[in-house]
Amino acid sequence: MTALPPFQTVLDEHRGDVYRYLTASVGPADADDCFQETCLAALRAYPRLRHADHLRAWLFRIAEHKAVDVHRARMRRELPSDELPERGAEDPGRAGQSGLFEEVRLLPHKQRAAVVLRCVLDTPYSELAHALDCSEPAARRSVHEGLTKLREGAHRWMTSSAT
Amino acid sequence: MDDLERDLKAQTLPSEPPQETLAGVTERAEREGLVDVAYATVDSPMGELLLAATPTGLARVAYPVNGHDAVLADLARRLSPRVLEAPARLEQARRELDEYFEGRRQEFELPLDLSLTRGFSRRVLDATAAIGFGEQLTYRDVARVAGSERAVRAAGNALGANPVPVVVPCHRVLRSGGGLGGYTGGLENKRFLLGLEGLTI
Structure with a gap:
């Protein structure tokens, strides 16, 4: 059994990936707060870990919980309103580069997480399974389903803008 | 893809x-x-x-x-x-x-946590912490103050494992003949610290 490394080492090694994951998953406006919440939750739980395996996947799992929190809070904010949410209005200035991620953020949570981890961060399927807390075939399915939904969305968008 | x-x-x-x-x-x-x-x-x-x-x-x-x-x-x-x-x-x-x-302080006042050491080692460090700026004791001296004059080697080991060198001044412990002995940070640094306190060996 490997001993737990100093938390700072874990953070230094993976903070870039965790931050990218959150930026893609919740958008740049909420990424910083979400990143801090992730680090604090990880630090709280860290001494209770029984081994030092899959620390990156463990961090992604915590980050995903925090990302879901952000999405739920947004839904609560949007519910009372009759107006349609204004897509693309949340991050002015960065809208151009994040257009595709806005589509990704509309996916069901598990598919969103799977697509970001696999297609954006190149996470191996074995690690993806740990991060999503499911089997490897289930992780592959989530990626596939997410990508299929994104393709359908892109197709719809292209045909509707062509008319 | x-x-x-x-x-x-x-x-x-x-x-x-x-x-x-x-x-x-x-x-x-x-x-x-x-x-x-x-x-x-x-x-x-x-x-x-x-x-x-x-x-x-x-x-x-x-x-x-x-x-x-x-x-x-x-x-x-x-x-x-x-x-x-x-x-x-x-x-x-x-x-x-x-x-x-910078030569503007002779004693440290900051709180210590010596929980990394216990037993005889801890008593050796306590004895060492009491050695004042510019003074020296021998390994045998600190062994005696720590409660076991014959445990000179154990005292040396305890000082070698001092978790807070400089602050607990293990550099002020020398061999009976006046030789430098050992140092956790290398003898070069022991010599430097003693020099800082006015002693050249």
Whole structure:
């Protein structure tokens, strides 16, 4: 059994990936707060870990919980309103580069997480399974389903803008 | 890989969280009492020192030759894995060490946490902590004060494993004939510290 490394080492090694994951998953406006919440939750739980395996996947799992929190809070904010949410209005200035991620953020949570981890961060399927807390075939399915939904969305968008 | 997958890979994302976001993590962790071991690296005439403190006090001073990464891994194993670079907690230690190296301080006042040592080793360190600036004892002396005059070798080992050199001044312990003996930070540094206190060997 490997001993737990100093938390700072874990953070230094993976903070870039965790931050990218959150930026893609919740958008740049909420990424910083979400990143801090992730680090604090990880630090709280860290001494209770029984081994030092899959620390990156463990961090992604915590980050995903925090990302879901952000999405739920947004839904609560949007519910009372009759107006349609204004897509693309949340991050002015960065809208151009994040257009595709806005589509990704509309996916069901598990598919969103799977697509970001696999297609954006190149996470191996074995690690993806740990991060999503499911089997490897289930992780592959989530990626596939997410990508299929994104393709359908892109197709719809292209045909509707062509008319 | 199709266009969609290529597009996903091509999206620009920040490579690192901003400095203030990281600083916020440290600050909030400290405030919530989640940092069991805070550490900082500070410059000194003997190279970069690693300082680490628990909420109780300074627990570790390490020389470059000790290997800072190895020391942090050891602290994670022996004290707690909640080890974070949080320099604010080491501010008093840094200041007092600076003053000592500049010749403006002869005694340290900062709180210590000697929980890394126990038993005879701990008593050897207590005896050593009482040696004043510019004074010296022999290994036999500290062994005696620690309660076992014959345990000279054990006293030497305890001093070699001193977790807080400089602050607990193990450099003030010499061999009976006046020889330097050993030093956790290398003999060069022992000589430097004794020189700082007016003794040339």
